[in-house]
Amino acid sequence: MSTALSVNLNAVAMLRNRRDLPWPSVVDFGRIALRAGAHGLTVHPRPDQRHIRFSDLPELRALIDNEFPAAEFNIEGYPTEDFLALVETVSPEQVTLVPDDPSQPTSDHGWDFAGEGAFLTPIVARLQAGGARVSLFADADPSAMKAAAATGCDRIELYTGPYGGTHADPEAAKAEIERLGATADAALAAGLGVNAGHDLTVANLPALVARIPELAEVSIGHGLTADALEYGMETSVRRFRAACGQG
Numbered sequence: 001m002s003t004a005l006s007v008n009l010n011a012v013a014m015l016r017n018r019r020d021l022p023w024p025s026v027v028d029f030g031r032i033a034l035r036a037g038a039h040g041l042t043v044h045p046r047p048d049q050r051h052i053r054f055s056d057l058p059e060l061r062a063l064i065d066n067e068f069p070a071a072e073f074n075i076e077g078y079p080t081e082d083f084l085a086l087v088e089t090v091s092p093e094q095v096t097l098v099p100d101d102p103s104q105p106t107s108d109h110g111w112d113f114a115g116e117g118a119f120l121t122p123i124v125a126r127l128q129a130g131g132a133r134v135s136l137f138a139d140a141d142p143s144a145m146k147a148a149a150a151t152g153c154d155r156i157e158l159y160t161g162p163y164g165g166t167h168a169d170p171e172a173a174k175a176e177i178e179r180l181g182a183t184a185d186a187a188l189a190a191g192l193g194v195n196a197g198h199d200l201t202v203a204n205l206p207a208l209v210a211r212i213p214e215l216a217e218v219s220i221g222h223g224l225t226a227d228a229l230e231y232g233m234e235t236s237v238r239r240f241r242a243a244c245g246q247g
């Protein structure tokens, strides 16, 4: 089984929002990602719309429906009533629920399944009744996976931020991989599928996928967008030099 890649467009949207201009366009970058073979697109709209705007969602839905009908739309966020209503207007194939406070700069922890299971269970059922697969953001903690499964969710998404943070420390990276791997083992044993995301890169993905061969999907935004800038910069400088009239 190979791991599907869902490209998170939050970083593209954040760049767009620096100006009152329509570029870079999240729809155009979504199209490039899907044309290049990405399995799906991920967005994580936050209440302040600092990157993905609510108006982006129907446009991305239309992109998938009209041009890439086999692709999946994954919407992530904290399940307020506003978020759930927004999600229900665009019928994503997957919803990933994340326990984010609106003031958080980015996601930095998973659900407390023992404490918040009763809150999550009816929300999971409501989203599934609408046709979505539901994934819950989870810390690396094998002992929490039975409680995660008790919510009725389909998958967990392993929070890989602490693993991403070990990029300069191979021993710490090994320890994080083992914690993530043990959590994936427990999730699979509890009947759940396993996704992963946060601070994944070309450099740190291979070891994760090797430890968790059943990993169904990774969603990647920040590292992939940084990579795209690095590997696209040379071509862009040449294009702009040509526009300046240089030979």
Ligand SMILES: CC(=O)[C@@H](O)[C@H](O)COP(=O)(O)O
Pocket (backbone or CB within 6 Å): 010, 011, 043, 044, 046, 076, 098, 105, 106, 107, 137, 197, 198, 221
């Ligand atoms: C749940 C998760 O790890 C990602 O959705 C991440 O939170 C992206 O959000 P930002 O782009 O706002 O950092």
Ligand SMILES: NCC(=O)COP(=O)(O)O
Pocket (backbone or CB within 6 Å): 008, 042, 076, 157, 196, 197, 198, 199, 200, 219, 220, 221, 222, 223, 224
């Ligand atoms: N679910 C994680 C995600 O969508 C992207 O996280 P990141 O690659 O931007 O850190």
